[in-house]
Amino acid sequence: MIIDHPLLGPRDSSEFTYLGDARLIDRPDPDGQDAAAAFYDYAYLRDNPAGWHRELWFHEAGDRSWLVVTRNTLTHEISKVELASDVARVQGRSK
Amino acid sequence: MRYSGFRVIKEALTGHKGWKPAWREPEPASYYDIVIVGGGGHGLATAHYLAKEFGQARVAVIEKGWIGGGNVGRNTTIIRSNYLLDGNEPFYEFSLKLWEGLEQDLNYNAMVSQRGILNLIHSDGQRDAFIRRGNGMILNGADAELMTTEAIKKKYPFLNTDDARFPIKGGLAQHRGGTVRHDAVAWGYARSADSRGVDIIQNCEVTGFRIENGVCKGVETSRGFIGAGKVGCAVAGSSGRLLGLANMRLPIESHVLQAFVSEGLKPVLPGVITFGAGHFYCSQSDKGGLVFGGDIDGYNSYAQRGNLPVVEDVCEGAMAIFPMLGRARLLRMWGGVMDMSMDGSPIIDRTHIDGLYFNGGWCYGGFKATPASGFAFAHLLARDEPHPTATAYRLDRFEKGYMIDEKGVGNQPNLH
Incomplete structure (x- = not known):
């Protein structure tokens, strides 16, 4: 698989390590009412879709940036690559 | 219909006209x-x-x-039951015992072959961990033996025990492990x-x-x-x-795991061997092909096929311990969808x-x-x-x- 890095251009996926579902950006509020249930869901449960999947990849052997890659788990086709910091900023998770 | 050696001979002499489908195709x-x-x-x-x-x-x-x-x-x-933890080992040992009686239980030749499995050790720390695992296995009624490098050399003379980076320092063997068709x-x-x-x-x-x-x-x-x-x-x-x-x-996440088989070779590998410094495991099928695999690719996939970096990684593992395989050609490779759990x-x-x-x-x-x-x-x-x-x-x-x-x-x- 080739991941089209927003800053560096097309890079081989072997330069990256994979974390998982991009919903891991949405860390629950540890002081929230239902924090225990929310963290169980966050840490352990997954949608695991067959089809398009937004996921976090880390450019470990490169610029060490986190990316949100939209990839099809049935075909390995990649339709979109974003910097995770941009995604997090839009969601209000990062400054 | 009960299967037996007598039945095979009888059918061979009567033109194989008596075999019936092994199961029905019922309407729900x-x-x-x-x-x-x-x-x-x-x-x-x-x-x-x-x-x-x-x-x-x-x-x-x-x-x-x-x-x-x-x-x-x-x-x-x-097949093997070489697990460490109490939640796992009794279950896998129960499974291995069922494998041992499977063919009689099913009246079906599943080619259960207890040719043994050997996990290679490459460092002192790994030896300590494998001794602990072997003791865990024995405590749960399984068999385990710590093999020295000399014993391994004698049984598997083709292994590269003196590799500069990952020398073989011993191994944990489970002789009741093996393969099944x-x-x-x-x-x-x-x-x-x-x-x-x-x-x-x-x-x-x-x-x-x-x-x-x-x-x-x-x-x-x-x-x-x-x-x-x-x-x-x-x-x-x-x-x-x-x-x-x-x-x-x-x-659970669904990931792809690839597996490989080489061209058919004369008998060279008498059991299952796993590399301890990377992820590689190999056995030889009764047809002669070397059947081997390694790590999952590492990303969610339902595609039943993987990518080349893992192929390279697996083959590097093979070359580290079996340099003789360098000239064997890869015949087939495929992928399956693994239900990877969180623990x-x-x-x-x-x-x-x-x-x-x-x-x-x-x-x-x-x-x-x-x-x-x-x-x-x-x-x-x-x-x-x-x-x-x-x-x-x-x-x-x-x-x-x-x-x-x-x-x-x-x-x-x-x-x-």
Whole structure:
């Protein structure tokens, strides 16, 4: 698989390590009412879709940036690559 | 029809006209006491043990495609019970004992071959860890032997024991481990279950569950509604998709694992050998091909095929310990969809929906577990209580903090 890095251009996926579902950006509020249930869901449960999947990849052997890659788990086709910091900023998770 | 050597000779002399199909192709009935979704190794084994050990006859196995077409036909055929933790080892040892009596139990030649498995040691720390694991195995009634480099050289003279980077410092052997012809496992269980009245319904895809007031009443399928007292799901890599139809999210990600076979060679490899410094395991099939594999690719996938970096990594592992393989050509490679759980251990449990039961999360170790998984799932379905060796495989263990994490790497499925 080739991941089209927003800053560096097309890079081989072997330069990256994979974390998982991009919903891991949405860390629950540890002081929230239902924090225990929310963290169980966050840490352990997954949608695991067959089809398009937004996921976090880390450019470990490169610029060490986190990316949100939209990839099809049935075909390995990649339709979109974003910097995770941009995604997090839009969601209000990062400054 | 009972299979025997006499039968083979008789059929050989009469033009092989007496063989019958090994199982029927029934139309689905409107209701079964137990419906098992998934006609793979675990589902068919569950049906066999339900019928034979637990006296359940009104059972159906429904399968989207053809039986045995998923991971039971895609693995590297290794059986072993060399686990460390108390939640796992009694279960896998129970499985190995069932393997030892499988062919007599099924009246089917599954080519169970206890040719032994050897895990190589490359450092002092690894030796300590393997001694601990071997002691854990022995405490749970399994066999384990710590082999010295000299003993390994004698038995496997072709191994590169003096590699500059990863010299072989010994190994942990389980002589009762070995290989089994994987397709025959699916067929043997199917034939046995069918002969005891189980309906095996192929080309029948589950499209939904009929759930009324929190109780599962049956499954909607591409061939109509099938009512059921209990529904058991054993669909491995498709667990997320299937249980998603019941609005469940699972502690599972589906990943791709590749496996490989070389061209046929004369007998060179007398057992199963695993590399301890990378991830590589290899055995030789009775046809002569070297069957080997390594790590999962590491990303979510349902594609049943992987990518080249892992091929390179696996072949590097092969070259590190078997330099003689450098000239063997790779004949075939393929991928399967692994139900990677959050702690690397499986789940055999009820769900929060009455009448809906789940068997999955086998990661890439499901083949060796096939008999015990079927037995334990049948036990749970028939008696509504877990089999004594499978009490730790609870669905709620992640929430409660009772993870069974052999490697101690936490809730990161691609590291298990």
